[in-house]
Amino acid sequence: MDPNVLFSAPSASNGGSRKNATLICAPTMAESLEKMKIDVSNAKDTGADVVEIRLDALNTFDPSQDLNTLLQHRPLPLLFTYRPKWEGGKYDGDENKRLDALRLAMELGADYIDVELQVAHQFFDSIRGKSFKTKVIVSSHNYQLTPSVEDLGNLVARIQATGADIVKIATTALDITDVARMFQIMVHSQVRRVCLVPFIGLVMGDRGLISRILCAKFGGYLTFGTLESGVISAPGQPTLKDLLYLYNLRQLGPDTKVYGLIGKPVGHSKSPKLFNEAFKSVGIDGVYLFLLVDDPANFLRAYSSTDFVGFSVTIPHKETALKCCDEVDPVAKSIGAVNCVIRRPTDGKLIGYNTDYVGAISAIEDGLRGKQNGSSTAVSPLAGKLFVVIGAGGAGKALAYGAKEKGARVVIANRTYDRARELADIIGGDALALADLGNYHPEDDMILANTTSIGMQPKVDETPISKSALKYYSLVFDAIYTPKMTRLLNEAEESGATIVTGFEMFLGQAYGQYENFTGLPAPKELFRRIVNYGKLLRSDRLSLHHNPRIRMVSTICICLHCL
Structure with missing residues (x-):
């Protein structure tokens, strides 16, 4: 079902305004040109800003004809990527032909192309003296880990030295704390001018999901959202609809407060969907995320900023999280477990509660x-x-x-x-x-x-x-x-x-969590109405989609979280 049925996202057309300049790029990994054209159209309709054309996914590819076809009457800016196998893509042919195709895309007026750092100097040498409107992204992908802050900074400098218009670094999260290092580079690239050109910094994998959302808060140039769940161009990508409607990405800004569900696993939880809609309904500048955490103590140390203000805690971390708190509510202390942790704004101390x-x-x-x-x-x-x-x-x-x-x-x-x-x-x-x-x-x-x-x-x-x-x-x-x-x-x-x-x-425990997070009384009747509506959604999604009388407005919300 279209998330608009239950959730609303501000846009220019309905009176909303963007609070960040981060672009949302929808990748298409279609194997045929016709399917790629359909994907581009769908991306436009769904709300993407850019579409990444993964040329290496095509079963057959005629550069001159196919690039012309894609670029003519394009409804959105296009980013052409022709990723070789040695950088995580599918192309395994002649390297010169691959780079020739990217040069042709520039000549034909592509909005962006992506060139790997390993061949960037060679590529720029081949176009020296020529003038193009195309922005060249120079990218580096690390499928093993996320380097240290120092190494990331050096990598930014190396990419920038190639002449890149945009720097892109994608690493892999072995732990959610790895993402904090990417955020450091992202912030420094703006505040301290470490990077003199726009910067894309993403961390792949489920533990890196927050990088794909909070890049909008920390000033990232672009993030990726898939058109279909599971059809990804890199590990850990959320869907375009989730970025727009679940995480309300275009409304995230420097002052947005971060909440989330600490647990392992967390992917089955309804919490982000419910809390984010609740925040939106009362105008709270906050976002609630999945936080796949292996060690709560390490997580809370790495994300000690007052930007990270509140957490639900689920299995298996409820007892461990209690030990991480500076203060614990007496009831939670008697129980020996917390399911809610708040960072007190006055002194940054962590306060633990149990509403279970x-x-x-x-x-x-x-x-x-x-x-x-x-x-x-x-x-x-x-x-x-x-x-x-x-x-x-x-x-x-x-x-x-x-x-x-x-x-x-x-x-x-x-x-x-x-x-x-x-x-x-x-x-x-x-x-x-x-x-x-x-x-x-x-x-x-x-x-x-x-x-x-x-x-x-x-x-x-x-x-x-x-x-x-x-x-x-x-x-x-x-x-x-x-x-x-x-x-x-x-x-x-x-x-x-x-x-x-x-x-x-x-429902019962959610009231306490909501009040701890917001300081507002829990809207109990609205919570229950949403639960009942959810049952209807599951039983008859199609009829609801076409029945405007039972479309829910964004002021109806619920907050639940799993044990």
């Missing part, structure tokens, strides 16, 4: 009250119940703490018994090895809460407990929300138990 337990316990209590025909008393319906928590990680601790506070008798089941025992001792409960859970039924009407990733996409056929054992539980909760209905919940429902999905927890 409120969201989860409230959802479970509501499920029990519904089972009791809506009866409501001052005493929690969890009081006196046997509450089995699967998992002893950060989310498990939050659930165990919350259930104990409500008067439940808590049992921790974990793959590693020693971890279950450790948590049980802290909260005053009992411990069980996960392997023994199927035979555990001291009484009926127990409560079960899964806080592990067992059953999460893509391993949707997995479940932490056998179906036969579920008959002893009156309510089953699963913190997973991808998929919304896990195998555990399906089998629990078939066994007659009340089920509570992860979405209910996410």
Whole structure:
């Protein structure tokens, strides 16, 4: 579905204005000229500024005829790249013919061409004395790592010395902290004039995703967004639509504050989509990103600027992140895990919070009250119940703490018994090895809460407990929300138990996260309306797309995040 159905992006046509000059380039890797022409047209319609024509992707290529065809009546500026295999491309032919084609593109009026550093001096020698309007990008790609700041600076100088109109460096992120070095070069290239020409600095791979978005904040000349998900010209490229509608890239500027989800994995999370729309709806100059983090301490040290102001924390970092905080909310300290970290603007200190337990316990209590025909008393319906928590990680601790506070008798089941025992001792409960859970039924009407990733996409056929054992539980909760209905919940429902999905927890915990990030009260009704709308989207995308009466305006938002 077109993201415009749910999300809006400011543009010149609807009264918006760009806050940065970063161009969005859509690469086409089409194997035929006809498909490339279609891609160029689609890029124009979607909102790209430039299209990169990857000539090395063509099955057949007649330079004179094909370049003329592409350049005639082009709706957008075109960047011609003819990438050889030795620089990560597909071309494996005669080098002179390759460079001849790029020279011909210049003669025919190409807007940009890309030449590799290794052959740049040779290329410029061949056009010396000639005048072209074409801007020449001289590029260097490192598919192994990201060099030191010093080495990157030297590389910029080498590329600039060739006579490049634009410097492009693409490296590979082995860790998300590698991207910080590219940002340093990007900022220095403007503030200290390290680079006297426009600079493109991108870091490839999932850990480098933030470079492709925040380059608009830090002054990068150009970033790439694919026309189709998965059809990329370099590892880690987002889609053009995500850049425009999810990350609102054209509204990012030097003052934009950065938020994100710290975790491993993070790609399945709905958080960026939901928080970014929430920020947009109330006019907050912020962007929320996927942050694929291996070591939270290293990440928080590398991104210590007050530009990086708030983080959700997901598996497996909730306990580790607590140790990185300068101050921890008393409840989070009791739980031993945080799911939200804020950088205090006055002194830059990191403050940790836990909103998981409120969201989860409230959802479970509501499920029990519904089972009791809506009866409501001052005493929690969890009081006196046997509450089995699967998992002893950060989310498990939050659930165990919350259930104990409500008067439940808590049992921790974990793959590693020693971890279950450790948590049980802290909260005053009992411990069980996960392997023994199927035979555990001291009484009926127990409560079960899964806080592990067992059953999460893509391993949707997995479940932490056998179906036969579920008959002893009156309510089953699963913190997973991808998929919304896990195998555990399906089998629990078939066994007659009340089920509570992860979405209910996410709604509850999201309120606290939103308020921590913004200082504003959470728009609870709007959050729930978006969740309900999301269900409709999944069930009937086509009819919604063509029904203007149910198109959502940008003021409706939600913020969820995964455990």
